[in-house]
Amino acid sequence: MSPTITSSRPTTGDDRDMRNCKTIKELVQKAYDNLDVMSALSRLLQNQNRGGRPSSRTQHRHDQIDEQLDAILCNTLEYIGRFNYRDIATTALGLGKIVKQVGHIRGKMPPAGSPHQILHNLLVGVNSECKQFIFDEIAMSSLSVLPGFDARHLSNFIYAYGLAECNPYIKGERAFFDVLAFEAISKLRHFNSQDLSNMLWSYAKVGASNSTLFEAAGDSIVALENLTDFWLQALSNIIWAYATATESHPRLYMKFADHIVAQDDLSGFKPQEISNILWAYAKADESHPRLFKKFTDHIIALDDLSGFKLQDMSNIIWAYATAGESYPQLFKKFADQIVALDDLSGFKPQEISNILWAYATADESHPRLYKKFADNIIAMKDLSGFMPQNMSNILWAYATAGQSHPLLFMKLANHIVLLDDLTGFKPQSISNIIWAYASDGESHPRLFIKLADQIVAMKELNGFKPQEISNIIWAYATAGESHPPLFQKLLDVAIKRCNEFNSQDVANILWASATNGQADQHLFSSFAPTVKSILVKCNSQNVANIGWAYAVANVSVPSLFDADFVSACLEKGNDFGMENLSQLYQWQLWQEEIKSDIKLPPSLQEKCQKAFISTPPSPSKLQDDVISELFSIGLHPEEEVLTKNGYRLDALVEVHGKKICIEVDGPSHFVGRKPTGSTLLKHRQVVNFR
CATH class of the missing domain: 1.25.40 (Serine Threonine Protein Phosphatase 5, Tetratricopeptide repeat)
Structure with missing residues (x-):
């Protein structure tokens, strides 16, 4: 964004005058001389997004609108140092809402030159560094008046940074969110439920955890006589924030759970709020069986699950499996809902992975669900959206659940083999993938070679846990895949550890x-x-x-x-x-x-x-062919001869008065070019006990 500024000093705006603006063009024109319109611009953008394509009037003079929007942002930065705390909070919140609205474009890109597209480019797209610069400048300008912020405006100010997903550092050293936390802690008694929700949500959203603030806020909530003033969304956002920020506060989790369980009716909870709450308790490893039971009864009683978005279903199912809460009716209800969908293209790879992992972990059988997802993945032309952990969890789930689907295993194996680089595969993913193929009896030599070469190429294997080393060695042996360098490397590590x-x-x-x-x-x-x-x-x-x-x-x-x-x-x-x-x-x-x-x-x-x-004998075709050849040359072999020590010989023939033992060792008796352990042991013990 150009630092050149050509407009005059802003005056105090008239909100009623702003509401009379019918189009973005009119609002921008007025904003060009009056900057206190960030919230109004945000509202108008939102209304236009809901209304579909902008009117023809808003699509004229795009170059002028572009210049004026640029000037508005520049003037805001020039004069924000003179704003009081209310104006700073209002300006930041308006900008935050604008960034939120133009940041996520679903479907078609807005028309070129439209205000939505212009703001997207100014704040999010090709010039996204402008967003960080603007919010950095606002943060610096707020320092002198920050102690004067009241609770509501301080919460809104913090919320603005959460919406914009900005986490500035003052002079590149001190995190601005730590500065805000110091002020917030001193004013906690004045925060209402919405203030607390917006503030804590923002800390989690930008990854700016502050343990002192979260502990103080949690203590403040726990000290309340009741939570009747907390909106359901506030409850959801707060508990989501603690889990996301990995901030522990068991008493807070207990208070929220007890409050929800005590409700006579949960119909006021939106599906996303249910999803966030259950996800948070599972993520934080906070056990509360009665809470899960309460939500289970509520969900099962619903006539229709169409209000649950795909992510909601994924999070809820994942939460129950992670928390170890078993409710077959609930799992069946969600599975039936997914299977009934005409199209699964809306599911993200992470959501597919989480759902399948959850059903396998919870030992909840639903073959049609597994088949539906497998068919969906097989039909995909491109698997680049699947991260290593997604593929690992999916394959692990099918193998663990005993849901065989050779085409799925072939598709994922072929995709992995064609990858140029496997550095993104963590030890657990490698271990689970190899284990899944071996457990499911799915042969794919190129996959085993590719993953083995990846492990052998590593300088050290300190990142591999004992179970992962064990599972990899077991899988290669079970699958009959030979890779001596891999075994040598893994066994050397195993000996040391x-x-x-x-x-x-x-x-x-x-x-x-x-x-x-x-x-x-x-x-x-x-x-x-x-x-x-x-x-x-x-x-x-x-x-x-x-x-x-x-x-x-x-x-x-x-x-x-x-x-x-x-x-x-x-x-x-x-x-x-x-x-x-x-x-x-x-x-x-x-x-x-x-x-x-x-x-x-x-x-x-x-x-x-x-x-x-x-143990019944199981002669191979090769063995049958050899026996036939022996008969054809005039020998009369005895088949499956039982020795005195209990071994069975494939054949025994007498030649010139001597009895000769014949063992027909086909491919299954070898791993690579070496005999298997069973073959070696049999040969040795038959000879030693003649």
Whole structure:
């Protein structure tokens, strides 16, 4: 904005005269000589926005309007130093409302040269730095009269900066909002509910949290005998502000919740207010089951949810899942509402992500909802609006809920693979994505390679939590995806941080390493003390997986597999599934291999052996083809021969009086070029127990 000023000093305006202006052009012409019209200009802009296209009269002489609007702003800055606190607050609030109105253009851009478009360019668009400059100047000019502000004008003044989303710094050092907080605290007893709401909302909106102010304001509200003077919107905005600013005040949350619960009727609450309140309690981790129950009953009783915007539904569902409040009827009602929509194009990626995450987290099944969203995403031509966390949450939700949708997984995987840069993917997103594909049994080798290369290229992995490291290793092993550099890098980190892993993490890492043929002796020796310490916390599957993994690795740690391990197996004897019992049987065979005296109780040994032997054979097509070829050359192979130690041989033939064992190891027996842990263990134990 040009600093050149050509107009005369402003005079005191006549509001009634301003109201007689019918068009922006008339208002701007009058404002050119009288600057006290920011609020009037804001109102007229709002009215014109509601009325559709501007009249033909407002579209003439756009160049002149442009110059006059520019001059109005320049003159405001020149003379604002002479304004009293009321004029400063009124001017700032008017400007704030204008910025708010012209800042968000939905649909078509206003006609070129229209006041809306001119103001957008002056304050928000191509010259958006003007907005910051103007509000910085107003902030500086207010300092000398700031102590004289009364509560209402101070609240309006702060609200103006919230509307404009400006957070100035005085001389580049001290935050202006801290200066305002000092003044506000001294006047808190004079603030009404709307003043408090506007002020606190503004602090949260611009990200200018001030703990002293929020604590004092919260104490002031809690000290009130009742909240009958608080409008519902004020309640909503205040609690939203505390959650958004991450300012804790448990007594305030309790007072607001108790006040809402005590209401006989919640019909006065707008959907957005309900959404903001529930979101705030969940975000702040403030538990109040009766509040959630109250709103649940209210929402379920509604005949129609059409008043709830897409964001409202997303926030509410997310809040219930995050707060751990389970209400199947509520989840079904919102799901049915979403499924009934003809078009989901209005949902933002974040909202889709939050809804799906919430249903999976709350363990609320609604297959039609999952299918509707999946079909919607698949139909999209462009997925650039989906952030890494959005994709991570979506994939995690489908895998967690057991809602298989191969086309969705393929679409998202292809999108990720084509990205030039994955630096925006945080460790949790990478971990969840890989885990989702492995859990859902969705194969996409290029995705696994791309994400593995990304991890390997990182200088250090300190940002990865133990569970994320464990899940990644587990996922690659489960999916049968080989990437030795990735395993080496992750296992090196795991060894250094072995004391940070819980029982599930430890079991996953050891099982995955053994399964993927990465049975490194250093890894298993290093983890032995950790295994010993967490053994009592292990569930039956963890115990079986750990024992089987050490058997595959053939790393003997006598101090680990002693009476404590046997006791753990005996204690969980009734919890073991067939697969776990088979694993323990192989562990017991390993003890015999290494000449150990450690044995499971006879009854458990017998149970394990029966489970191992009873596992039905599942010959592959390759195996069938090999058997056919053996018959064709005159041999008569015995199929699925049971050995004395319980293993089944694919085939046994007699050649020149000698019996030869034939194992047909197809692709499923290898990870990359290495045999899987199961294959290695079978070969070793069949040979050692001939």
